[in-house]
Amino acid sequence: MADASLSARVLALIGLATIAGGVHSLVVPVHLEREGGGFTIPGENEHPDSTGPSTPTTPDGESTKAPSASDTPSAGASAETNAAESTGAGAGAAEPAGKISLDLASRLHEKFLAGEPILFLDARNPEDFNAGHVEGALNMPHSRLSGGDGLDELAMLATPGDGTLLVVYCTGGECEASEDAAILLEAAGYNNIAIMADGYDAWHDAGLPVEEPTPGAGESP
Amino acid sequence: MKIWQWIESILLLLPVRLALAGLFGMAAVLKLSDPQAFAFSIKAYEVFDPSTQGHAIVLLAFVIPWAELLAALCLLLGVWTRAAAVLLVLMLLAFTAGLLHVISNNIDIECACFGNYQLVCKGPAGWCNIARNAVLMVASALLVWRGGGLLAVDAAIARRGTSRTDPDGVDRASDPA
Numbered sequence: 001m002a003d004a005s006l007s008a009r010v011l012a013l014i015g016l017a018t019i020a021g022g023v024h025s026l027v028v029p030v031h032l033e034r035e036g037g038g039f040t041i042p043g044e045n046e047h048p049d050s051t052g053p054s055t056p057t058t059p060d061g062e063s064t065k066a067p068s069a070s071d072t073p074s075a076g077a078s079a080e081t082n083a084a085e086s087t088g089a090g091a092g093a094a095e096p097a098g099k100i101s102l103d104l105a106s107r108l109h110e111k112f113l114a115g116e117p118i119l120f121l122d123a124r125n126p127e128d129f130n131a132g133h134v135e136g137a138l139n140m141p142h143s144r145l146s147g148g149d150g151l152d153e154l155a156m157l158a159t160p161g162d163g164t165l166l167v168v169y170c171t172g173g174e175c176e177a178s179e180d181a182a183i184l185l186e187a188a189g190y191n192n193i194a195i196m197a198d199g200y201d202a203w204h205d206a207g208l209p210v211e212e213p214t215p216g217a218g219e220s221p
Numbered sequence: 222m223k224i225w226q227w228i229e230s231i232l233l234l235l236p237v238r239l240a241l242a243g244l245f246g247m248a249a250v251l252k253l254s255d256p257q258a259f260a261f262s263i264k265a266y267e268v269f270d271p272s273t274q275g276h277a278i279v280l281l282a283f284v285i286p287w288a289e290l291l292a293a294l295c296l297l298l299g300v301w302t303r304a305a306a307v308l309l310v311l312m313l314l315a316f317t318a319g320l321l322h323v324i325s326n327n328i329d330i331e332c333a334c335f336g337n338y339q340l341v342c343k344g345p346a347g348w349c350n351i352a353r354n355a356v357l358m359v360a361s362a363l364l365v366w367r368g369g370g371l372l373a374v375d376a377a378i379a380r381r382g383t384s385r386t387d388p389d390g391v392d393r394a395s396d397p398a
Contacts, residue, residue: 006303006307009301009303009304010304010311012304013288013291013292013295013304013305014308016287016291017287017288018284018287020283020291021283021285021286021287021288022280022283022284023377024253024256024283024287025256025280025282025283028256028283030256030257030260030282032254032260032261032271032274032278032279033271033275036224072384079330086250111291115302138254142258143258143337146255146257146258148331152380174329176261176264176265180261184257
């Protein structure tokens with residue numbers, strides 16, 4: 001009898017939590033996947049790496065249709081390097097939506113330094129960011145984007161729909177942080193997002209521009 | 222009434238109840254304050270495929286913290302103490318299964334058990350988290366076995382029921398619900 005009462009109470013608690021959680025989930029939106037995936041390089045047409053159903057706009061407001069994966073070879077008339085080739089994934093390998101190679105990221109970084117509307121966002125945690133990051137990158141882990149002050153800081157530099165290309169990266173390899181950050185950025189209205197799939201480790205190893213704390217900084221000479 | 226029941230209630234069951242209530246209450250509030258981050262954390266465990274089972278991830282991202290919150294409130298007050306403790310044991314078993322999945326598949330993620338805070342165990346999810354869960358399971362199992370003690374609302378309700386039905390005044394509240 002006591003066991004039956006205990007089981008009923010446990011089930012009641014689970015039921016109550018399910019109802020509360022279910023209602024809560026209807027009120028607070030949660031995003032797990034990107035809806036788009038296309039991106040536009042400022043001053044250029046839609047990049048062939050981009051895939052997905054979104055139709056991002058160019059800086060001057062012209063809407064561009066994202067090509068499908070099968071369209072990619074013909075769309076390669078644009079003079080960019082295909083991410084699948086440069087990452088060693090092999091010719092014809094389909095890259096996940098909006099991911100770019102290290103080579104293209106490097107070129108975009110040069111444009112960023114030249115003042116083009118491009119931003120580099122580091123999705124790693126602040127400790128990793130402070131240990132070293134892509135030169136000029138902003139630290140935007142998903143904790144700052146989903147309730148923190150990240151979107152406010154970003155809005156001072158780029159507003160949704162203004163065509164600014166956001167290049168997001170994390171450590172590299174199998175890290176999910178850049179994808180998570182891109183999901184939240186897209187949910188906030190930013191639709192021009194590219195993910196640097198190789199991540200910071202590859203960027204650093206390739207000798208590309210980084211900002212790191214100077215060893216011995218603060219010590220007297 | 223035996224004096225050791227009071228001693229057990231004051232020195233063991235009440236502190237265990239309050240400690241578990243505090244821990245799981247904090248975990249729940251941290252998760253509920255940022256369901257998106259917790260949903261990402263569940264996704265990172267790679268137990269569910271977000272493209273086909275995204276709805277399960279979203280539901281769990283809300284149900285788990287609500288279950289933790291309800292269990293914490295029950296333990297805090299000593300209401301349905303055993304049921305709340307059973308719920309905690311079930312959740313801890315599920316969390317431990319998830320951690321074992323992470324370890325066996327070499328998935329490099331953080332536990333996310335307490336939001337962005339890392340309680341006791343630092344760094345990637347691993348055996349430390351499982352050991353911590355084992356300690357919490359022992360504490361929860363103690364409450365399943367002994368109940369909330371004489372300082373729980375359960376015991377007060379049982380005493381009231383006993384006094385109504387037991388004119389000889391014998392206390393039978395030592396085994397509260």
